[in-house]
Amino acid sequence: MKPLTLPEPLASFKPEIGLILGSGLGFFADDRIEVVGRLPYGEIEGFPVSTVEGHAGQFVYGTIGGKRVICMQGRFHFYEGYSMPEVTLPIRLMHSLGVHTLFVTNAAGGIHRDYVPGDFMLLSDHINALGTNPLIAWQGDEGVRFPDMSEVYDGTLRAGLRDWAQSQGVDLKEGVYLATTGPSYETPAEVRAFATLGADAVGMSTVPEAIVARKLGLRVLGISCITNAAAGISKVPLTHEEVSETADRVRQQFADLLTAGIALA
Numbered sequence: 001m002k003p004l005t006l007p008e009p010l011a012s013f014k015p016e017i018g019l020i021l022g023s024g025l026g027f028f029a030d031d032r033i034e035v036v037g038r039l040p041y042g043e044i045e046g047f048p049v050s051t052v053e054g055h056a057g058q059f060v061y062g063t064i065g066g067k068r069v070i071c072m073q074g075r076f077h078f079y080e081g082y083s084m085p086e087v088t089l090p091i092r093l094m095h096s097l098g099v100h101t102l103f104v105t106n107a108a109g110g111i112h113r114d115y116v117p118g119d120f121m122l123l124s125d126h127i128n129a130l131g132t133n134p135l136i137a138w139q140g141d142e143g144v145r146f147p148d149m150s151e152v153y154d155g156t157l158r159a160g161l162r163d164w165a166q167s168q169g170v171d172l173k174e175g176v177y178l179a180t181t182g183p184s185y186e187t188p189a190e191v192r193a194f195a196t197l198g199a200d201a202v203g204m205s206t207v208p209e210a211i212v213a214r215k216l217g218l219r220v221l222g223i224s225c226i227t228n229a230a231a232g233i234s235k236v237p238l239t240h241e242e243v244s245e246t247a248d249r250v251r252q253q254f255a256d257l258l259t260a261g262i263a264l265a
C-alpha cells in the first residue's frame with residue numbers, strides 16, 4: 001500500500017482513540033467533542049468517498065475528557081461497492097496516526113429474543129459471514145500473517161463499560177454480532193440460521209474494521225444499537241426508516257455509553 005500523506009494539522013494532532021460513528025451517531029462528533037479540526041475524506045489522496053445518505057464522510061478530530069480522538073463521521077460499507085482494502089483504509093490511517101484503541105458502533109437487527117429496538121449490545125464476539133476477509137492480499141508488513149481472533153473485543157474495556165452501565169441503571173446487553181454484506185436485509189430463514197450459529201444481532205458493517213484493527217494490534221470495543229427486530233422475528237417488513245428512527249430516538253443514550261467507554265480507554 002502506498003503510504004498515506006496526511007495534511008496538517010491532523011498529522012501532528014496525534015489522536016489516541018479512534019471512533020467509527022454508525023447510523024444516527026454522526027452528531028456525536030459535533031455534540032460531544034471539543035473539535036480541533038475536520039478533514040473531508042475527499043481531501044485525502046487515495047481515499048474513497050462515502051455515498052450513503054446521512055453519512056457526512058469526514059474525519060472530525062478533537063478532545064473528549066482530555067483524550068485525543070479522531071472520529072469517522074460516515075464509514076465505508078462493502079455493499080456500497082468499495083473493496084475490503086477501501087473499507088478498512090481508515091483503520092490503517094488511524095493506526096499510522098498513533099491510535100491505540102478503536103470504538104466501533106453500528107445499527108443492528110436483534111436476533112436474540114430478549115432484545116428490543118432501542119437496546120444497546122456490547123459485542124462480545126463476531127461471526128464473519130461476509131464471505132471474504134479484509135486481510136486477503138494484505139499489502140504491508142505490519143502484524144502477523146495469521147492474526148489471532150480469540151478476543152477481538154477487549155475484555156477489560158467491556159467489563160469496565162458493563163460496570164458503568166450497571167452503576168447508571170443502563171440495560172446493556174452483550175452478545176455476538178454477525179456481519180452480512182447487505183444491502184438486502186435477511187430472510188427469516190437466514191435469521192433462524194444465524195440464531196442457530198450463535199448470533200444475537202445482525203448488521204452490515206464493523207467486522208472488516210475490527211479484523212484489521214486487531215491485525216494492527218489495536219484494542220477494539222464494539223457497540224450495536226439494536227434498531228429493529230431481525231426479519232421474521234419482527235412481524236412487519238424492515239425498512240431503513242425504522243432503523244434510522246430508532247437510532248435517532250436513542251442517540252443521546254448511545255452517545256453517553258460511548259463517552260463512558262472513551263473515559264475507560
Ligand code: HPA
Binds near residue numbers: 107110
Ligand atoms: N439487518 C442487517 N443490518 C441491519 C439491520 C438488520 O435487521 N438493522 C440495522 N442494520
